[in-house]
Amino acid sequence: MTKIIPFRNCDGCPIRHRAICATCDGDEFVQLEAMKYYRSYSAGQTIMWAGDRMEFVASVVAGTATIQHLVEDGRKQTVGLLLPSDFIGRPGREIALYDVTAVSDVTLCCFRRGEFEKLVTNTPHIAQRMLAMALDELDAARDWMFLLGRKTALERIASFLLLIQRRTVSTDGLVVPQPTPVSLPLTREAMSDYLGLTLETVSRQFSKLKADGIIEYASKREIIIPDVAALRNVAGEGAAY
Amino acid sequence: MTKIIPFRNCDGCPIRHRAICATCDGDEFVQLEAMKYYRSYSAGQTIMWAGDRMEFVASVVAGTATIQHLVEDGRKQTVGLLLPSDFIGRPGREIALYDVTAVSDVTLCCFRRGEFEKLVTNTPHIAQRMLAMALDELDAARDWMFLLGRKTALERIASFLLLIQRRTVSTDGLVVPQPTPVSLPLTREAMSDYLGLTLETVSRQFSKLKADGIIEYASKREIIIPDVAALRNVAGEGAAY
DNA sequence: CGTCAGGTTGATTAGGATCAACACAGGTGG
DNA sequence: CCACCTGTGTTGATCCTAATCAACCTGACG
Numbered sequence: 001m002t003k004i005i006p007f008r009n010c011d012g013c014p015i016r017h018r019a020i021c022a023t024c025d026g027d028e029f030v031q032l033e034a035m036k037y038y039r040s041y042s043a044g045q046t047i048m049w050a051g052d053r054m055e056f057v058a059s060v061v062a063g064t065a066t067i068q069h070l071v072e073d074g075r076k077q078t079v080g081l082l083l084p085s086d087f088i089g090r091p092g093r094e095i096a097l098y099d100v101t102a103v104s105d106v107t108l109c110c111f112r113r114g115e116f117e118k119l120v121t122n123t124p125h126i127a128q129r130m131l132a133m134a135l136d137e138l139d140a141a142r143d144w145m146f147l148l149g150r151k152t153a154l155e156r157i158a159s160f161l162l163l164i165q166r167r168t169v170s171t172d173g174l175v176v177p178q179p180t181p182v183s184l185p186l187t188r189e190a191m192s193d194y195l196g197l198t199l200e201t202v203s204r205q206f207s208k209l210k211a212d213g214i215i216e217y218a219s220k221r222e223i224i225i226p227d228v229a230a231l232r233n234v235a236g237e238g239a240a241y
Numbered sequence: 242m243t244k245i246i247p248f249r250n251c252d253g254c255p256i257r258h259r260a261i262c263a264t265c266d267g268d269e270f271v272q273l274e275a276m277k278y279y280r281s282y283s284a285g286q287t288i289m290w291a292g293d294r295m296e297f298v299a300s301v302v303a304g305t306a307t308i309q310h311l312v313e314d315g316r317k318q319t320v321g322l323l324l325p326s327d328f329i330g331r332p333g334r335e336i337a338l339y340d341v342t343a344v345s346d347v348t349l350c351c352f353r354r355g356e357f358e359k360l361v362t363n364t365p366h367i368a369q370r371m372l373a374m375a376l377d378e379l380d381a382a383r384d385w386m387f388l389l390g391r392k393t394a395l396e397r398i399a400s401f402l403l404l405i406q407r408r409t410v411s412t413d414g415l416v417v418p419q420p421t422p423v424s425l426p427l428t429r430e431a432m433s434d435y436l437g438l439t440l441e442t443v444s445r446q447f448s449k450l451k452a453d454g455i456i457e458y459a460s461k462r463e464i465i466i467p468d469v470a471a472l473r474n475v476a477g478e479g480a481a482y
Numbered sequence: 483c484g485t486c487a488g489g490t491t492g493a494t495t496a497g498g499a500t501c502a503a504c505a506c507a508g509g510t511g512g
Numbered sequence: 513c514c515a516c517c518t519g520t521g522t523t524g525a526t527c528c529t530a531a532t533c534a535a536c537c538t539g540a541c542g
Contacts (some may be wrong), residue, residue, distance in 0.1 A: 069387045071477065077390040079383035082350030090376045097380055120369070127368045128361070132472040135331045135373040139338055141382035142320035146310040150388035153498065188521060196390030201498055203522055220506095220521065236312065394530065429489060442530055444490055461489065461538090 009033065013109070019059040020129055028123045035115050041065075041102040047088070048100040057089030059187035063106030064185035068099045068193065078194035080137070083167050083185075087133055091117040103190055114173040148196045151236060156195040157205040158235035161215065165225060183222045209234070250274065254350070260300040262369055263310035269364045282306075282343040288329070289341040292339035297331030297336070297351040304347030305426035309340045309434065324408050324426075328374055332358040344431055387408050389437045392477060397436040398446040399476035402456065406466060424463045450475070 010016055012034050021032050038061070041047055047065060048054065060082050067080035079098060082088060088100060088108070111119075120127050146155055165182045184191075188206075192199040209215045214231050216224040225231050232238075251257055251274050262273050279302070282288055288306060289295065301323050308321030320339060323329060329341060329349065352360075361368050390396055406423045425432075429447075433440040450456045455472050457465040465473050473479075 067383070071387075071391075072479075073477075075391045077387040079386045091282055092376070098383065120372075121365070124362070124365055124368060127365060127372060128472040131361075131372045131375060132333055132366060134372060134379060135333070138375060138379050138382060140310070141379060141386065142310065142339065144386055145320045145382065145389055146312075148386055150312075150316045187519090198499055199521080200523085202498080204498090207522070213282065236314075238313075428487090439531060440489080441532080443493085445530090448490070 010036075013061065014108075015059060015061055019109075021059070024123075024125055025128050028119075028125055031119060031123070032111070032126075035111050035119075038111050039084065039108045039110050041106045041108070042104055043104050044103045046099060047106070047108070048096045048098075050096055050099050052096050053094060054085055054089050054096050054113055056113055057087065057091065057116050058108040058110040060084050060086045060088065061107040061109050062147075063102060063104045065100055065102050065106050066186075066190065066194070068101060070099060076193050077196065078190070080141070081163075081194060087130075089177040090134075091114065091120045091130070103187075104185055107111050109174070153195075153197055153201050154205050154208060154234060155236045156197060157191075157202065157209065158214070158231050160191060160195060161223065161225065161235065161236065162228075162231060162235055165228070175229055179224050179226050181218045182226050254302065256300060256302055256326040256350075260350070261328055261367070261374065263367055264298070264370045265364075269360075269366055271362060272364070273352070273367075275295050276352050276360075277350050280349045281352050282347045283351070284343055284345050284347075286343045286347075287340060288343055288347070288349070289339075290335045291337055291340050293329050293337050295337060295354055296353055298328065298332065298357050299349040299351040301327045301329065302348040302350050302384050304343060304345045305340055306343050306347050307427075307431065307435070309342060311340060316328075317434050318437065319431070322404075322435060328371075330354065331375075332361045332371070344428075345426055391461060394436075394438055394442050395446050395449060395475060396438050396477045397438065398432075398443065398450065399455070399472050400478065401436060402464065402466065403469075403472060403476055403478065406440070406469070420465050420467050422459045422465050 010029070010089070016022070021029060024032060039058070043062075050069075051215065062084055065082040065088070066077055067082065068078050070076040083108045089096075091113070095155060120130060147159055151159065161182065161184075165180070168182055169180065176240070186194065187199075188202045189199040191197075192202045206215075209231075210217060213226070214234055216226065218224055246248055251262070251270070257263070262270060281301070283303075291310075296304075303325055306323040306329070307319045308323065309317055309319050311317040323341070330337075331456060332354070361371060381465075388400055392400065402423065402425075405425060406421070409423055410421065412448045427435065430440040433443045436443065447456075451458060454467070457467065459465055
């Protein structure tokens with residue numbers, strides 16, 4: 001099941017043009033490439049514990065991870081989804097605030113935190129890229145706050161499917177025949193943690209979407225969206241582009 | 242009601258040491274000071290509309306504003322609370338994604354967006370300060386996602402009161418006699434928008450906290466917390482410091 | 483003195499949580 | 513090869529929290 005990463009250097013890296021390194025110029029890029037190292041985690045493994053010292057920051061190269069806040073009484077909320085090209089960790093913070101867990105097999109491109117922080121201080125491009133990515137994440141978090149605060153269960157599921165669909169097609173690159181099958185990186189339970197629901201409610205809303213013809217199952221973890229506009233409608237998103 | 246700001250320059254500015262300018266060195270600071278201008282808004286005014294072109298970025302000098310996401314059918318969620326020293330806007334984005342509304346009379350220290358963006362590009366300190374602030378906001382947004390996804394109504398109110406208390410005492414500076422009165426910058430309705438509740442539920446939970454002796458009213462918009470630890474307990478936060 | 487925004491409280495409803503049973507696929511080991 | 517187990521997902525019955533609908537209170541202000 002574990003995918004072997006078939007490259008050792010950044011040429012041919014699948015996230016080369018979207019990750020933190022996307023806007024680096026020649027010299028900066030050389031520095032980054034020199035200090036990077038890969039790490040792999042299998043599905044279910046914890047990448048980082050809340051409260052732990054963070055040894056590294058990293059880009060997700062392949063796989064899916066979640067950022068989670070969990071509390072003694074067992075309540076859990078996923079506060080961030082990490083897909084390929086997303087960044088883990090933050091320069092300037094020593095202690096992790098959240099757990100990071102691999103939900104599928106994950107490959108990371110890591111940088112020792114100390115060295116990376118020096119790079120951020122010294123090379124404006126990287127600081128600016130970090131800033132742009134942080135602000136994008138902040139906007140995404142705010143959209144999710146609306147979802148968690150105001151959307152119905154059905155709308156949450158629909159929004160989540162659209163999110164995955166958007167990220168998937170843009171990852172795989174070129175345009176694909178319209179009714180694309182979308183494979184879901186999360187279990188029903190992991191989705192419920194992300195959507196502020198229970199796994200039973202998630203399951204029920206999937207059934208409802210299927211009954212209404214909004215989605216079809218290729219398998220339990222792979223859906224087909226015959227009409228994206230219809231799904232967008234259910235999600236309560238404008239008919240935007 | 243409108244407070245007149247009794248200063249023209251940055252000396253004596255109440256947020257000088259916490260805002261975006263906190264870590265600027267002499268030269269950077271001079272540049273920032275040269276390009277700044279003040280704007281005031283009275284309670285209820287909209288500072289920025291979602292979809293509008295952003296002419297400026299700004300620091301909140303005084304007053305309270307909210308960042309809101311609202312949707313055609315009337316649903317509304319406050320996705321950010323802006324208190325003194327918080328930053329509005331983002332370099333590199335032309336169009337606002339959210340509405341920003343003054344909930345009390347607000348004074349901003351503004352910078353033309355174009356000029357500010359140049360400064361971010363050219364002066365590493367400011368880019369790094371922006372990054373640190375953005376990452377702090379991201380953490381705050383993630384904590385709020387937990388609140389919206391998993392906390393009960395009572396816990397949300399308690400958490401909100403603690404948030405305001407924390408920000409208030411740290412704003413006013415020195416330590417104050419223990420049972421501090423905390424003045425609430427938001428109406429019940431504005432709180433409900435922030436907490437993902439209805440205003441009726443907010444009101445009920447206030448009544449419950451009062452009945453349980455966790456809070457007392459100095460007035461409807463000013464509460465006293467006799468025992469912060471007890472409130473923290475209700476909020477479901479650890480007994481942390 | 484009347485009006486209105488902000489706030490409280492009550493009665494009822496509804497959406498999702500909770501508790502519970504069952505289905506199904508994939509492994510594992512006898 | 514089959515029996516068993518475990519992780520994942522579905523569906524049903526019931527309960528409960530917060531939403532909704534509604535009435536009323538209070539104080540500020542013209």
